[in-house]
Amino acid sequence: MLQSAKLKFIFPIGFFLALFLDGSINLIFSGSLFAYPYSMVSNLTILWMILAIFFEGETKLPIATWAAGVGLVFDWFYTGVFGVNMFILPVIVIITQWVKVFFKPTFLSILLTFFLALTLYESAFYIVFEIVHYTSITSPEFVAYNLAPTLALNLCFFVILYLPIKSLFRHTRGANFRSID
Amino acid sequence: MQKFFSNRKLVIAVICVIIAVGLVTLSVTTRKKSTTPVIQKVGNDAVGVVDRVVAYPMNAIRNTSQALNSIINTYQENERLKSKVDNLESVRARDQALKQENKQLKQQVSLKKSMTDYNLVTATVISRAPSSWQNIVVINKGTASGIKKNESVVAGQGLIGRVIEASYTTSKVELISDSSDSANRFAIQVQDENGTTINGIVTSFDRSNNEIVMGQVTSKSKITKGSLVTTSGLGGVTPKGLYVGKVVATKEDSSGLATEVYIKPAADMSSINVVSVAALK
Numbered sequence: 001m002l003q004s005a006k007l008k009f010i011f012p013i014g015f016f017l018a019l020f021l022d023g024s025i026n027l028i029f030s031g032s033l034f035a036y037p038y039s040m041v042s043n044l045t046i047l048w049m050i051l052a053i054f055f056e057g058e059t060k061l062p063i064a065t066w067a068a069g070v071g072l073v074f075d076w077f078y079t080g081v082f083g084v085n086m087f088i089l090p091v092i093v094i095i096t097q098w099v100k101v102f103f104k105p106t107f108l109s110i111l112l113t114f115f116l117a118l119t120l121y122e123s124a125f126y127i128v129f130e131i132v133h134y135t136s137i138t139s140p141e142f143v144a145y146n147l148a149p150t151l152a153l154n155l156c157f158f159v160i161l162y163l164p165i166k167s168l169f170r171h172t173r174g175a176n177f178r179s180i181d
Numbered sequence: 182m183q184k185f186f187s188n189r190k191l192v193i194a195v196i197c198v199i200i201a202v203g204l205v206t207l208s209v210t211t212r213k214k215s216t217t218p219v220i221q222k223v224g225n226d227a228v229g230v231v232d233r234v235v236a237y238p239m240n241a242i243r244n245t246s247q248a249l250n251s252i253i254n255t256y257q258e259n260e261r262l263k264s265k266v267d268n269l270e271s272v273r274a275r276d277q278a279l280k281q282e283n284k285q286l287k288q289q290v291s292l293k294k295s296m297t298d299y300n301l302v303t304a305t306v307i308s309r310a311p312s313s314w315q316n317i318v319v320i321n322k323g324t325a326s327g328i329k330k331n332e333s334v335v336a337g338q339g340l341i342g343r344v345i346e347a348s349y350t351t352s353k354v355e356l357i358s359d360s361s362d363s364a365n366r367f368a369i370q371v372q373d374e375n376g377t378t379i380n381g382i383v384t385s386f387d388r389s390n391n392e393i394v395m396g397q398v399t400s401k402s403k404i405t406k407g408s409l410v411t412t413s414g415l416g417g418v419t420p421k422g423l424y425v426g427k428v429v430a431t432k433e434d435s436s437g438l439a440t441e442v443y444i445k446p447a448a449d450m451s452s453i454n455v456v457s458v459a460a461l462k
Contacts, residue, residue, distance in 0.1 A: 020308070021235065022311040026308075026310070027318070036389070036450070041312065041313045045311075075208075076221070077225060077232065079310055079317060080208060080221070081205055083200065083208070084201070086204070087200075128205065129312075135314045137314045137388075150313055
């Protein structure tokens with residue numbers, strides 16, 4: 001426990017990096033990501049957050065607090081509507097941490113959790129904007145044209161990034177905990 | 182397993198919900214105002230600086246791949262453009278003469294400013310919001326370059342949206358393809374067969390065909406396909422004469438009382454890299 005864990009610094013940096021990379025990826029590949037009527041967005045932020053919950057080991061990162069911070073920056077910089085991601089992200093962290101104890105962290109179970117968390121996140125995000133009338137897309141359209149492609153894209157990211165992120169967390173979470181799965 | 186909602190947790194949860202609702206309400210009301218609050222501006226710019234650092238290597242990759250692509254297309258493009266250049270020169274000469282005449286006429290009737298007087302401020306897109314149903318891009322110019330909230334934004338050839346938040350060195354642009362209730366309705370106009378101007382507003386965006394819809398047109402006159410649609414300057418927010426697109430179809434709306442005009446936007450809404458903000462003088 002006394003061993004300093006580099007992860008304590010790497011986690012928040014990676015969190016914010018993921019947030020800005022999302023914006024960048026959406027811009028650079030916008031031609032293919034936003035081919036109307038379909039539109040998919042990269043959600044590396046959620047990916048990083050969910051994987052951190054499973055791979056933190058005994059380091060005990062304040063993930064929910066950081067999630068609130070990242071959510072605040074998201075609201076501030078991208079949408080200008082405060083109090084949306086700032087609360088949705090920590091809630092998703094809390095729910096994931098709560099269900100995590102019920103099953104073994106295997107590749108498939110983490111994939112499924114990520115899938116559900118992303119669905120929950122996108123839906124909650126959409127519902128809030130629907131309530132304040134900042135979007136006029138109907139719910140069936142949202143599921144077919146936005147949610148489904150977004151899930152597909154991010155599951156691809158998950159499959160590609162699962163092992164690199166896992167090894168990164170394993171090697172930085174403090175010497176005492178490397179042996180723990 | 183302990184009870185998920187103890188009394189204390191419940192109180193905290195309720196307080197969080199109240200704060201969230203309060204913040205959302207506050208944001209919605211501030212967006213309706215004509216300026217962006219200072220604290221929001223400062224935050225936007227601070228985050229913008231970090232974003233630029235992260236985006237720099239990504240943009241370098243994009244520029245390289247674009248350069249490679251353009252090398253391949255250069256020959257064909259050159260052929261096509263050559264034919265347009267001659268035409269452009271004559272249009273420019275005529276444009277200049279008309280501008281001169283317009284200025285003189287305006288002086289005669291002592292009209293100082295009109296809706297066709299606007300400056301274009303060119304800006305680069307630095308980020309795109311990761312929300313798929315709301316299309317917002319962040320650009321790298323702000324109030325320091327003379328950009329104000331609610332100004333219209335054009336990309337390449339045509340209108341793409343409006344500024345919803347202007348900070349000092351960054352601004353947020355909401356695209357016309359968003360078609361949310363809160364988006365400004367752009368006043369646009371098109372000419373019918375006889376040259377009469379038909380005024381209307383952008384009422385929605387048809388996502389499946391990528392077309393702008395100009396609804397509630399009550400005029401029964403016929404609009405030919407391919408007519409040019411421009412902004413009309415009515416309402417005093419959008420300058421007059423910004424190119425929007427071409428008419429592709431006209432249909433009766435569901436009630437049968439009004440006509441809906443479908444417009445193919447001139448700008449490619451999905452991929453936007455450089456934009457110009459039209460600032461009224």
